[in-house]
Amino acid sequence: MSLPRAPGIVYLVGAGPWDPGLLTLRGRALLERADTVVYDYLANPALLAYAPSANHILVGEGASRRSQDEINRLLVERGLAGEVVVRLKGGDPFVFGRGGEEAFALAAAGVAFEVVPGVTAAVACAAYAGIPVTHRAFGSTLGFVTGHERADAEGGPVDWAALARLSTIVLYMGARRLGQVCAALIGAGRAPSTPVALVRWGTRPDQRTLVTTLGEAAAAVDAAGLTPPMIVIVGEVVTLRPAVSWYERRVLHGLRIAITRSAGQAGPLAERLEELGAEVVPFPTIEFAKPADPAPLEAALRALPTYDWVIFTSANGVDFGLDALRAAGLDPRAFGAARIACIGPATARRLEERGLLADRVPPTFVAEALLETFLADGVAGRRFLLLRAEVAREVLPEQLRAAGATVDVVTTYRTCPATVSPETVERVASGGVDLVTFTASSTVRHFCERFEPSQLAALQTRTAAVCIGPVTAETALAAGFRIAVTATEFTIPGLVDALAAWRSGRGANENGSASA
Numbered sequence: 001m002s003l004p005r006a007p008g009i010v011y012l013v014g015a016g017p018w019d020p021g022l023l024t025l026r027g028r029a030l031l032e033r034a035d036t037v038v039y040d041y042l043a044n045p046a047l048l049a050y051a052p053s054a055n056h057i058l059v060g061e062g063a064s065r066r067s068q069d070e071i072n073r074l075l076v077e078r079g080l081a082g083e084v085v086v087r088l089k090g091g092d093p094f095v096f097g098r099g100g101e102e103a104f105a106l107a108a109a110g111v112a113f114e115v116v117p118g119v120t121a122a123v124a125c126a127a128y129a130g131i132p133v134t135h136r137a138f139g140s141t142l143g144f145v146t147g148h149e150r151a152d153a154e155g156g157p158v159d160w161a162a163l164a165r166l167s168t169i170v171l172y173m174g175a176r177r178l179g180q181v182c183a184a185l186i187g188a189g190r191a192p193s194t195p196v197a198l199v200r201w202g203t204r205p206d207q208r209t210l211v212t213t214l215g216e217a218a219a220a221v222d223a224a225g226l227t228p229p230m231i232v233i234v235g236e237v238v239t240l241r242p243a244v245s246w247y248e249r250r251v252l253h254g255l256r257i258a259i260t261r262s263a264g265q266a267g268p269l270a271e272r273l274e275e276l277g278a279e280v281v282p283f284p285t286i287e288f289a290k291p292a293d294p295a296p297l298e299a300a301l302r303a304l305p306t307y308d309w310v311i312f313t314s315a316n317g318v319d320f321g322l323d324a325l326r327a328a329g330l331d332p333r334a335f336g337a338a339r340i341a342c343i344g345p346a347t348a349r350r351l352e353e354r355g356l357l358a359d360r361v362p363p364t365f366v367a368e369a370l371l372e373t374f375l376a377d378g379v380a381g382r383r384f385l386l387l388r389a390e391v392a393r394e395v396l397p398e399q400l401r402a403a404g405a406t407v408d409v410v411t412t413y414r415t416c417p418a419t420v421s422p423e424t425v426e427r428v429a430s431g432g433v434d435l436v437t438f439t440a441s442s443t444v445r446h447f448c449e450r451f452e453p454s455q456l457a458a459l460q461t462r463t464a465a466v467c468i469g470p471v472t473a474e475t476a477l478a479a480g481f482r483i484a485v486t487a488t489e490f491t492i493p494g495l496v497d498a499l500a501a502w503r504s505g506r507g508a509n510e511n512g513s514a515s516a
């Protein structure tokens with residue numbers, strides 16, 4: 001028995017200026033239950049990830065542009081059809097956003113609606129540019145004005161004299177008429193030397209701020225080639241920016257960085273880089289899968305107590321190994337007295353998350369370091385089980401065997417090429433990223449395979465490599481990359497630290513460059 005379909009409702013939701021973290025909790029909850037999301041070009045499409053199975057309709061720029069009447073009709077139709085519609089609008093729906101028109105159309109058609117405010121661009125751009133818009137030292141009035149409307153627009157001409165008396169004036173849609181607006185403010189008595197800040201794509205990783213004066217703003221925008229969208233902040237509060245600026249000062253601000261880890265592994269690296277101000281371009285090169293033939297792994301797992309040491313070389317090995325253990329109807333007691341070694345701390349951490357403690361983690365995180373510790377113990381006659389990827393370096397098994405150990409190497413998972421959208425491949429190929437991170441030699445190879453040789457050569461002139469360690473760096477160098485950074489601690493945090501040190505000019509191993 002199915003319930004009768006609930007009547008539709010349209011939520012006019014403010015998406016905030018761009019940074020997805022500035023969406024409200026209510027906005028997110030509504031996206032999660034939307035049947036349809038109708039969004040603008042000023043709303044960050046990354047927010048659609050909260051509504052993965054909804055219909056996504058872009059009503060923004062270019063080919064997808066629709067008139068306001070068409071948008072109103074679309075919202076009414078969907079609402080009447082019983083859908084939960086989120087009308088996702090950049091900034092706040094009612095601040096120069098035509099949310100008012102949409103609400104009127106919905107009310108007139110008898111469609112239920114609600115409004116969820118958003119962080120409006122004026123406030124967000126000021127905050128992210130380090131401009132406290134109502135600082136007490138500079139007065140107590142703040143005005144929002146649109147530069148889009150003609151002076152003779154409906155609702156009466158703009159009272160420039162009144163506006164010019166406000167301590168801080170924030171202009172939306174001001175790019176085209178900037179010269180006229182500035183002249184009008186000067187004509188109304190505001191000094192030509194009044195400081196002005198222009199914030200282009202505020203809260204986006206490539207946010208740019210230009211500081212000028214009322215008298216020079218139009219020429220300065222032309223000279224800098226600054227294009228919309230931008231917010232224009234006029235007033236003495238702009239002088240506070242040198243002290244208060246924070247967003248554009250983050251160590252990786254303005255850098256675009258491709259991450260070649262698998263989708264499942266990119267998270268912590270991407271988060272950290274974004275926190276430091278970088279724009280992350282996910283470029284997963286590989287995915288992980290069970291071994292094509294699961295029998296050898298299962299047999300090895302059933303024989304766990306016969307080994308002296310079980311070695312995990314990656315967090316993936318831990319996951320696939322322990323999943324296979326469970327699938328074989330076993331649990332960690334199956335390890336018996338066998339001891340466990342890990343090649344690095346991330347592997348050990350994953351092991352711990354899954355309820356096991358590593359008996360040995362080498363001081364530096366490469367196979368050689370682990371090998372040293374075993375050789376120091378003496379391994380003759382000892383039995384080792386190496387649970388690892390299908391294709392991996394042979395140092396460990398070869399050297400252990402040479403020292404008299406028995407080593408069973410068992411494929412625990414394999415890597416397959418991941419899918420990357422053609423747009424992302426094109427963006428990276430055309431020099432759209434400054435840096436690419438490589439966290440294993442295999443990521444270098446898989447990355448290069450995505451491009452034609454001529455494409456690869458061209459991108460390598462603009463995109464430098466950030467490598468997790470010397471082995472990976474050697475592979476990247478051999479593949480034709482300039483190496484910007486090689487981590488000295490071979491972990492993700494180590495890589496991030498090395499990158500930050502390099503960017504702030506403290507890097508010891510700097511021999512590349514990235515445009516900022």
Ligand code: SAH
Nearest residue numbers: 091092095097120121172173201202229230
């Ligand atoms: N409803 C929106 C405003 C829509 S009008 C809000 O509340 O923010 C469109 C104008 O908003 C643009 O022309 C630009 O002036 C401004 N704007 C919106 N997002 C912006 C951003 N991320 N950076 C700079 N300006 C932005």
